[in-house]
Amino acid sequence: MEAFDLLFQGFGVLLTPDKISLMMLGLVLGVFVGVLPGLGGPNGVAILLPLTFTMDPTSAIVMLSCIYWGALFGGAITSILFNIPGEAWSVATTFDGYPMAQQGKAAEALTAAFTSSFIGSLVAILLITFLAPSIASFALKFGPPEFFAVYFLTFCSFVGLGRESRHKIVISLSLGFLLAGIGMDTVSGTLRMTFGTTELLRGVNFLVAVIGLFGVSEILLTMEERLALRGHVAKISPKVVLKVWLDLPRYWLTLLRSSVVGCWLGVTPGGAIAASFMGYNLAKRFSRNPESFGKGRIEGVFAPETAAHAAGTAALLPMLALGIPGSGTAAILLGGLMVWGLNPGPLLFVEQKDFVWGLIASMYLGNIIGLFLVLSTVPVFAAVLRVPFAAIAPMILVSCAIGAFAIQNAMFDVWMMLGFGVVGYVFKKMDIPLAPLTLALVLGSRAEDAFRLTMIGSGGDFRVFWSNGLVGTIMTLALIMLFWPLISALKDRLMPRGAHLQAR
Template sequence: MDDISLLISGFYTVLSWQNLGLMAIGILLGIVVGVLPGLGGPNGVAILLPLTFTMNPTSAIILLSCIYWGALFGGAITSILFNIPGEAWSVATTFDGYPMAQRGKAGEALTSAFTGSFIGALVGVIMITFLAPLVAKFALRFGPPEFFAVYFLTFCSFIGMGKEPKAKIVIAMCVGFVLAAVGMDTISGELRMTFGMAPLLRGFDFLVAVIGLFGISEILMTMEEGLAFKGKQARIDLKVVLKTWAGMPRYFMTLIRSSLIGCWLGVTPGGATAASFMGYGVAKKFSKDPDSFGKGNVEGVLAPETAAHAAGTSALLPMLALGIPGSATAAVLLGGLMIWGLQPGPLLFVEQKDFVWGLIASMYLGNLAGLIIVLASVPLFAAILRIPFSIIAPAILVICAIGAFTVHNAQFDIWLMLIFGIVGYVFKKLDYPLAPMVLALVLGDRAEDAFRQSMLASKGGLGIFWANGLVGTIMTLAVAGLVWSLIGSLRERMRMRTA
């Protein structure tokens, strides 16, 4: 009951004209940040952080957190309409969102993505509200072995649940691991595969790679097909939104599973990217029609968006309760709290009750306002599909180039983007999946660091991954899922030979 009364007082704090105005401004800015590839929530929050130094901490955190909520919503827009993920966690959304847009169902895809995002974030905020002490205590149990186990489970799930040949998935994933290893080794400090090129010291940024692999390669593929922009006849209106909402109850279990996956990986933290891929894989595993995934299945849009938003929201819990940022954006917000004279940790809930519960209340209102704003903007974004491709293609190229350049303010990244675009084009022509490569590129270095730290702690003993019930359970699930999928593949081959 104390938590409820504190939450109500938090709503009183947030419900002022100034804070409501900052909330709307933050969401609109966040949507723009999410739509433009290369910016993203962390960069948007970091760029605007200096503007909040003269505000009181509550108003400042409301503005910055709403930029984050808007970026979470906006990342799905370019993923669905142009097959260009605005964020790393939006990659999985392209698998079914873009095919839906090509089939003239852009409105249904966007509405599903935004609704799933809202539900995932709402579950994350509810968890923060009522389970903060328990979840914070659980997060303290995670060390390098547990982190590696989560990443390993993600990789194994993607191999086991992929519809492409297992060999091609593994090859694509290995390419991603190699690319993730380029740059400075964070454990030893040595340089790897830089070939004397200074820009490669920082490695390959996943946003540059994703913009090229998905955006530029799609433009090349469309040019080859005769400059035809599929999905340009899509019609969006209120009926589409209401019809999509009417069909949501049938995906109730998918939304619940994805929300739980997102909350788990957000708090641990596994990250929104891992949550989106795992949410997609689990939804496909439990679907009654798994073969339709990748061809425009609504569940393939709902699952990754719901999981990503649940993870992105719940990642703020360890930042507030323990002072441990659960995501890049949470790390930026952590710096902001310290600048405002606040020390994140358990005492924050005691010494700064108004601030903490005002922030939690703004999460409820910010996500609701974000859903309304993006749904009201659906016709505007869907209208882009009606623009002839010969006109929109140069604009997409410019946006991609700006996005790639913005990551590090380096012209070299634009050339990398073009190279990755050619690689993505070749992969598509040879029917190699791009998603495993991107997944390995995004999570490969983190998985390597966690594995090597575990090996150093155990002096090379693999038993550390079964040293306790938590890490042992995760690793066993990963190995079991991988082995089961390989057995299924062997059985399928045996049937084909005997047929």
């Protein structure tokens, strides 16, 4: 009952004219961001983050989260009508969504995608609602050792559970740590790596970095690929929506299975990509007619969309509760919280109840409004894709430059943004993930401060990290995640040998 009481308080915070207006604006901007080639959820949130600087934290996070929901919905439009995945996790949606559009069933495919997105997000939001109060119960037990253990767990989970090559993840993390160390040392007050310039005294601004890494780099990549957009026309009617919704009970097991998979993988780094493919593959495996997948089967749209959006939403739980972002967008929102003076983690649920529950309430309302918004305006948003990219790219680039300059009114930040854009472009060409770099840039200095305060308090004794059950459990789990690839390889090597001995 406590969760319901707090949730009603959150709706009380949210249901004001200004916040509802910001929610609608965020959803519309998000859908535009989702359908524009070369952008997507993380890029859109990064580019539009400076718009929220003059707002209070609750209004800002409501708008940004609605930009995220809108971008998730908009990505399905590009995947189904144009065969262009709006996000990495939208790739699986194209397998059956685009063939349905080719068969004249674009409206059915889009309705299925939007509806399953809503269902997956709803399940994840319910998970957040009922787990959040229990997280606040042990919030006051966290000190410097516990906070460092949580940061260490975050970095280890990226290395051990990441989908990319381990050495590429380490390269990305290392560069992020290096950049986080520029500026004034918060413990000793000395300057580090400023190279005699006053521009670097403040350090590398997180927002400047993400605008360049995500926004500018995507523009460069899209310009290189010279996308030629040829899509299918779709107009969703109430009759089509009703038909798809009446068919939903037939696929309840697929929706439930994909929701569970998405929620489970959402709390791990990069989980949405794995969730979408796993949801699709499980639906195909348990289908009575698996050979029909890839030829325009509606279940092939339900499964990946449900799993991906459950994962994308569930990624916000560890970000809010522990300061561990489960996705690139969550990492950007994490940085935004810090800009507004909020510290993500267990104490957030104690010190900023109105903020947290206002955000959770906005998840419910934003997804409901977003669902009906995209169902009624698909032709309008799809028409954006027919605008030549040569006209869109300069506007996006100017928006990025204005956002970077507005942060500190410094032209140096614009040049730094362009430099990060080149770095992001090179990293993407080399398949080096940007999420670990973003994470290390956001949390690197905080992890360093927590570690040094812990060492000062313990006199340099590392046993402090196993001095109580909470910090010891987190550190042990972090080490297991760090060496998980070796543990898995060792297990795979020993299992056949054991089976062979048993056979003998």
